[in-house]
Amino acid sequence: MYKHVTTLTEFVVASERKQKEATGSFTLLLTHIENAAKIIASHVKRSGLADILGKTGTTNAYDEEVQKLDEFSDKLLFDMLSDSGQIGYLGSEEKEDVLCVNKKGKYNVFFDPLDGSSNIDVNINIGTIFSIYHNDGDVLREGRVQVGAGYVLYGPSVMFVYSSGAGVNGFTLDPSIGSFLLSHENIIVPQNKNYYSINDGNYELFENSMKEYLTSIKKEEKPYQSRYVGSMVADVHRTLLKGGIFMNPSNKKRPDGKLRLLFEVNPFAYLMEQAGGSAVSGKISPLDIKPQSLTQRTPIVMGSKNEVKKYLTFI
Numbered sequence: 001m002y003k004h005v006t007t008l009t010e011f012v013v014a015s016e017r018k019q020k021e022a023t024g025s026f027t028l029l030l031t032h033i034e035n036a037a038k039i040i041a042s043h044v045k046r047s048g049l050a051d052i053l054g055k056t057g058t059t060n061a062y063d064e065e066v067q068k069l070d071e072f073s074d075k076l077l078f079d080m081l082s083d084s085g086q087i088g089y090l091g092s093e094e095k096e097d098v099l100c101v102n103k104k105g106k107y108n109v110f111f112d113p114l115d116g117s118s119n120i121d122v123n124i125n126i127g128t129i130f131s132i133y134h135n136d137g138d139v140l141r142e143g144r145v146q147v148g149a150g151y152v153l154y155g156p157s158v159m160f161v162y163s164s165g166a167g168v169n170g171f172t173l174d175p176s177i178g179s180f181l182l183s184h185e186n187i188i189v190p191q192n193k194n195y196y197s198i199n200d201g202n203y204e205l206f207e208n209s210m211k212e213y214l215t216s217i218k219k220e221e222k223p224y225q226s227r228y229v230g231s232m233v234a235d236v237h238r239t240l241l242k243g244g245i246f247m248n249p250s251n252k253k254r255p256d257g258k259l260r261l262l263f264e265v266n267p268f269a270y271l272m273e274q275a276g277g278s279a280v281s282g283k284i285s286p287l288d289i290k291p292q293s294l295t296q297r298t299p300i301v302m303g304s305k306n307e308v309k310k311y312l313t314f315i
């Protein structure tokens with residue numbers, strides 16, 4: 001029997017229509033990101049074949065130049081977003097400077113074309129992260145004023161998860177028709193869950209407060225379970241759906257943590273808050289930090305509200 005399903009495009013159009021001054025330009029922008037995601041997904045799927053079809057810098061069996069996946073994704077997003085006609089400035093985690101597409105363009109977009117680089121070669125989940133702002137001339141704005149953010153998870157299924165300020169919704173790619181279909185409506189992070197996600201290998205480098213917190217949750221009657229992929233998109237996606245706490249804290253070697261405020265932390269902090277969870281950098285929300293540079297890093301802890309609250313009692 002036929003069952004009506006909602007595609008990402010239908011959903012975005014319907015959401016934009018609810019806003020009085022909507023012009024359709026946000027829909028157009030997201031459609032370009034969606035199309036780029038589908039192309040990247042199809043390349044990610046074939047990535048394991050690089051070894052037999054030809055490595056980067058060489059030509060493959062079809063005489064095509066083989067590009068590194070992250071470089072390919074970066075260029076594709078730059079090209080497709082520039083062509084959308086909606087862009088003021090573009091920033092990529094792969095580049096040192098922003099690109100001015102059109103000073104008067106409506107939106108600025110920051111993206112991490114393929115996050116989780118250590119997992120690309122081993123066929124483990126990776127993702128694309130994006131963050132959208134109105135272009136008001138100042139490129140370095142607080143995450144709080146994002147008008148949308150989301151990510152694409154290249155996993156067993158490909159998922160597109162985004163928010164434009166009215167909750168978080170997830171769409172799964174149906175490969176047979178090539179469309180993202182609404183599969184996770186209005187995602188709400190469970191308030192509690194005894195999962196923790198951190199690179200424990202850095203334990204000795206962590207600040208004492210973090211060590212004390214980690215020791216304490218392992219000593220609880222029902223000890224916390226460790227879950228760590230090492231791809232932020234995968235680790236935060238699980239946290240959004242199942243709850244728990246994700247941490248990339250400062251350590252002696254990296255006093256500002258590893259993750260970048262504009263490309264990784266802010267989009268996920270925005271999604272986390274939109275889904276009823278919380279996110280902190282130190283004691284404040286990263287969304288309230290005024291970025292000083294494009295490449296700024298910040299320590300981050302995010303996830304279920306009560307788990308973040310418990311963590312905060314240690315610092």
Ligand code: AHM
Nearest residue numbers: 115116117118199230231232233258
């Ligand atoms: P990348 O941008 O080089 O891929 O690094 C970001 C990734 C995140 O996806 C992940 O959360 C983090 O690095 C893992 O860091 P660590 O190597 O400290 O575990």
Ligand code: MG
Nearest residue numbers: 093112115116
């Ligand atoms: Mg990254």
